[in-house]
Amino acid sequence: MGALTTLPDRSVARLPEEELIRRVVQALGVAAPPFPEGPGGDCAHLDTTRGGRKYRASTIDSVLLGRHFDAACAGHRAGAKLVNRNLSDLAAAGATPSDGLLSLLLAPDVDVAWLEDFAHGAGQAANRAGLRLVGGDICRAPAGTFAATLALQGFAHRILTRRTASSGDAVFVTGQLGGSLYGRHLDFTPRLAEGEWLCGQGEVTACTDLSDGLAKDLPGLLGPKLDARIDLGALPLSDAARALAKADGKPATEHALTDGEDYELLFTVAADRADLLERSFRQAFPLTPLTRLGATEAGSGRFLDLATGEPVKAKGFGHFG
Numbered sequence: 001m002g003a004l005t006t007l008p009d010r011s012v013a014r015l016p017e018e019e020l021i022r023r024v025v026q027a028l029g030v031a032a033p034p035f036p037e038g039p040g041g042d043c044a045h046l047d048t049t050r051g052g053r054k055y056r057a058s059t060i061d062s063v064l065l066g067r068h069f070d071a072a073c074a075g076h077r078a079g080a081k082l083v084n085r086n087l088s089d090l091a092a093a094g095a096t097p098s099d100g101l102l103s104l105l106l107a108p109d110v111d112v113a114w115l116e117d118f119a120h121g122a123g124q125a126a127n128r129a130g131l132r133l134v135g136g137d138i139c140r141a142p143a144g145t146f147a148a149t150l151a152l153q154g155f156a157h158r159i160l161t162r163r164t165a166s167s168g169d170a171v172f173v174t175g176q177l178g179g180s181l182y183g184r185h186l187d188f189t190p191r192l193a194e195g196e197w198l199c200g201q202g203e204v205t206a207c208t209d210l211s212d213g214l215a216k217d218l219p220g221l222l223g224p225k226l227d228a229r230i231d232l233g234a235l236p237l238s239d240a241a242r243a244l245a246k247a248d249g250k251p252a253t254e255h256a257l258t259d260g261e262d263y264e265l266l267f268t269v270a271a272d273r274a275d276l277l278e279r280s281f282r283q284a285f286p287l288t289p290l291t292r293l294g295a296t297e298a299g300s301g302r303f304l305d306l307a308t309g310e311p312v313k314a315k316g317f318g319h320f321g
Contacts, residue, residue, distance in 0.1 A: 021039070036159055036161050040161075041093070042089040042092040042093055043057035043059040043093040043095065043161070044058045045057055050098070053096065053156055054155075055095075055157070055159055056153060056155055057155065057156050059086055059089040059090060059093075059152050059154075060149060060151040061086045061150060062148060063082045063085070064147045065144075065146040068185075069186065073186065074121075075118035075120070077121060078118055078121065078148075079119060079122035079123075080124065081185070082148050083150060084189070084263070085263065086152045087129050087131070087190035088190040088211065088263045089152075090152060090190075091190045091192045091196075091209060092195060092209040093156055093159075093160055093161065093199070094157070094200070095154030095155055095156040095195070095196070095199075096154055096155055096196060097130055097131040097152060098132070098154050099132045100152040101135050102136035102150050103149040103150075104136070104147070104148050105147040106141055107144055107145040107146065108140065108143065109144065118148070129192060156199055160198065160204065160206075161207070162208050162220055163221070163223030164206045166226075166268075167226060167298045168271045168295060168296060168297065170268065170274035170292055171218075171293045171294050171296060172267055172278070172292050173210070173293055174191055174194060174290055174291075175236065175262065176237065176238035176241075176264075176289060177236055177237065177238060177255075177257075178240065178252060178256035178257075179240025179259060180240070180259050180262060182240040182244060184238070184263075188261075188263045190209075190263060195207070195265060197281070203269050203276075204267055205267075206221055207221075207268075208265075209265055210264045211260060211262075211263060212316040213257055213260040213262075213314075214256065214266070215316040218230070219301045219303055221266055221268070222296065222301050224300060225299070225301070227301070227302040228293075228295065228296050228304065229295060230293045230305065231306045232305055232306070232307065232312070234291060234292070235293070236291045237253070241256050244259075254314055268296060274292070278290065294306055
């Protein structure tokens with residue numbers, strides 16, 4: 001049976017994203033090292049030393065026409081999004097960007113001027129972050145196709161990743177959530193400075209970026225042995241989430257939980273140091289909103305509503321449903 005099978009019980013669409021990733025990683029065998037050197041976080045963390053930073057953080061992400069932007073999108077905005085969504089992963093690892101490789105899949109009908117604009121936007125975003133784009137690849141693709149993939153390297157003082165929180169830790173999030181479809185999914189600034197600062201604070205126990213929505217990314221941060229009780233009334237709702245709620249009739253809170261592409265930092269802090277870190281963060285980044293959402297407890301990876309104690313049923317973005 002070929003790769004493009006039409007049998008429903010053999011298609012990738014029937015699997016949750018997590019199970020699909022698990023199967024691919026398992027099939028890679030010994031070529032994929034165990035977490036955190038291998039798959040499982042926003043970045044892989046490899047023990048090395050550069051400029052006083054001990055760990056190399058590696059990540060890769062893509063943008064695809066029709067999925068991450070549409071045909072009306074200006075090239076420079078799509079190019080900037082590719083770079084910035086990768087940089088957001090480095091921010092979650094507290095890493096300083098170093099270098100990257102860019103791969104392009106181009107249909108023969110892609111407009112040359114649009115492609116140059118895409119590259120210009122990617123280059124500007126990289127330059128702002130001190131990122132060097134040192135090579136890559138271009139490959140011909142079927143008509144109507146444009147896809148770009150960027151693999152990045154960065155360096156960090158320590159391993160800051162998911163699934164390393166402890167019971168009782170406070171849960172924080174930067175910025176505001178929801179309504180990314182109204183423009184933020186293209187125009188955002190990755191929290192690199194905030195991430196590097198958090199990496200330097202030993203009381204920060206785990207961190208991830210919000211790309212698929214709080215409802216999905218919070219359980220991913222917790223891992224299988226912790227729950228988190230979250231005050232849904234404290235969610236920092238964006239103006240776009242409120243505007244989108246008026247347009248489609250869904251609660252703004254639902255948009256904050258499920259829209260995805262917020263590209264904010266979600267992190268946990270040891271309980272006895274949470275107040276001090278919150279004050280210090282506000283002094284260091286007075287223009288970056290910071291919200292304490294709740295706390296972790298022993299459990300099984302559930303997102304619980306603080307008011308009711310019940311699991312939150314909302315689901316974030318999934319690539320295959």
